[in-house]
Amino acid sequence: MKAIIQEKYGSPDVLTLDDIEVPTPNEKEVLVRVRGASVHAGDWHLMRGTPFVIRLVFGGLFRPKVKVLGTDMAGEVEAIGSQVTQFQPGDAVFADLSTSGFGAFAEYVVVPETAIAPKPSNLNFEAAATVPVSGIAALQALRDQGQLQPGQQVLINGASGGVGSYAVQLAKAMGAEVTAVCSTSKLAMVRSLGADHLIDYRQEDPTQTGQQYDLIVDAAAYRSVTDYQPVLKPTGTYILVGGSSRQLFQTLLLSPWLTRRMHRSIKVLQSEPNRADLMELKRLIEAGQVKPEVDQSYPLSQVPQAIRQLEARQVKGKLAIVV
Numbered sequence: 001m002k003a004i005i006q007e008k009y010g011s012p013d014v015l016t017l018d019d020i021e022v023p024t025p026n027e028k029e030v031l032v033r034v035r036g037a038s039v040h041a042g043d044w045h046l047m048r049g050t051p052f053v054i055r056l057v058f059g060g061l062f063r064p065k066v067k068v069l070g071t072d073m074a075g076e077v078e079a080i081g082s083q084v085t086q087f088q089p090g091d092a093v094f095a096d097l098s099t100s101g102f103g104a105f106a107e108y109v110v111v112p113e114t115a116i117a118p119k120p121s122n123l124n125f126e127a128a129a130t131v132p133v134s135g136i137a138a139l140q141a142l143r144d145q146g147q148l149q150p151g152q153q154v155l156i157n158g159a160s161g162g163v164g165s166y167a168v169q170l171a172k173a174m175g176a177e178v179t180a181v182c183s184t185s186k187l188a189m190v191r192s193l194g195a196d197h198l199i200d201y202r203q204e205d206p207t208q209t210g211q212q213y214d215l216i217v218d219a220a221a222y223r224s225v226t227d228y229q230p231v232l233k234p235t236g237t238y239i240l241v242g243g244s245s246r247q248l249f250q251t252l253l254l255s256p257w258l259t260r261r262m263h264r265s266i267k268v269l270q271s272e273p274n275r276a277d278l279m280e281l282k283r284l285i286e287a288g289q290v291k292p293e294v295d296q297s298y299p300l301s302q303v304p305q306a307i308r309q310l311e312a313r314q315v316k317g318k319l320a321i322v323v
C-alpha cells in the first residue's frame, strides 16, 4: 500500500510517499481502508520531534518510532479480528489515532475496535476526518474542564484554527455568548461559524477590552496566562489548549500557584480520545449544529505541502487529506 513514511525528524522534506505492507489486525482490531485524513499541529510536532519531550512520550529519541504519521482518520472497515463485535466490513468509521499508534497517512490502518465510531452520515470521508482531534479537544475544553453553561460568556483565542473553529460552534450549540479572537484575514470565516463578537488581535488586545468572561479557551497561548486576569471573571476559568511550548510547560507546572495568585481557575487541557465523544460530535454534526470548516483538500502524496501550509498559519479551519 502507499503511505507517507518518516525515517528521521525534520521539516516536511523528511516525508516520502512509499510502498509498505498492508498491516494485519489482531483479534480485537479492525483493518480500515483509509479514505480521508487531516493534518493538525500534533502531526508537525511529531514530524519535527519538538518539543523534545514528545520523543520521550512516543519513543524514538534520535529517530522516530512512529514511521507513519496521521492522527485524524475516516474510512471503511475492510476486515475485522475474530473478537470484534461492533463493526462489520463496509462500515464507515472515523477515529482519533493519537493513543492507538497513528498511521492515518496511508491507504490502510489497523485500529483497536474501541477507538473507532460510526462516521457522521452527512459528511464525506475527508470532511469527517477533520473532526476527531480538534473536535474532541474543543468539546472536552468547553464541556468537561470549562463546565460551560447556557448564557455564559466565553472567549475563544485561536478561533480560526482547527480546535478554535470547532470550539466556536460547540460553544454556540451549548448556548453560550461567544467572543472569538483571530487575525484579520480570517475574521469573515470565524463570523460565519456563528461567533457573536470578533476581536482582530492585530488591531485590538483581547486582554484589554474591558469585558469579562466566565470561560477562556486558549488554543493560541503565546503570552502569559496572567495577562488574561483583567478579562476573566473572579469565578471564571482559563483553559490552555495549545500554543507555545514555553507557555504550555510554564502553565502546566504553575497552574496550582497561578490559580491561588489569580483567584481564578487555571487549567491545561490534555484531551483524551474516546468513542462517546466521537458519538456526541457525530450527533451534533448530523443535527446541523456543527460543521467542519474545510479550507482545502490535498491528495495523500501532498501531505508535506499540507503540513507546510499549516505551519505557515495559512489555513482557515482545517485541511483535509483525500486518500
Ligand SMILES: NC(=O)c1ccc[n+]([C@@H]2O[C@H](COP(=O)([O-])OP(=O)(O)OC[C@H]3O[C@@H](n4cnc5c(N)ncnc54)[C@H](OP(=O)(O)O)[C@@H]3O)[C@@H](O)[C@H]2O)c1
Pocket (backbone or CB within 6 Å): 040, 041, 042, 133, 134, 137, 157, 158, 159, 160, 161, 162, 163, 164, 182, 183, 184, 186, 201, 219, 220, 222, 240, 241, 242, 243, 244, 268, 269, 270, 271, 272, 310, 313, 315, 317
Ligand atoms: N491540549 C490538547 O489536548 C490539545 C489537543 C489538540 C490540539 N492541541 C494544541 O492546540 C493548539 C491549536 O491547535 P489547532 O489544531 O487549532 O492549530 P491551528 O489549526 O494551527 O490553529 C492555530 C490558531 O492559533 C492562532 N495563532 C497562531 N499563532 C498565533 C500567535 N502568535 N498569536 C495569536 N494567535 C496565533 C491562529 O490564528 P491566526 O491564524 O488567525 O493568526 C489559529 O487560530 C496547538 O498547539 C495544538 O498542538 C492541544
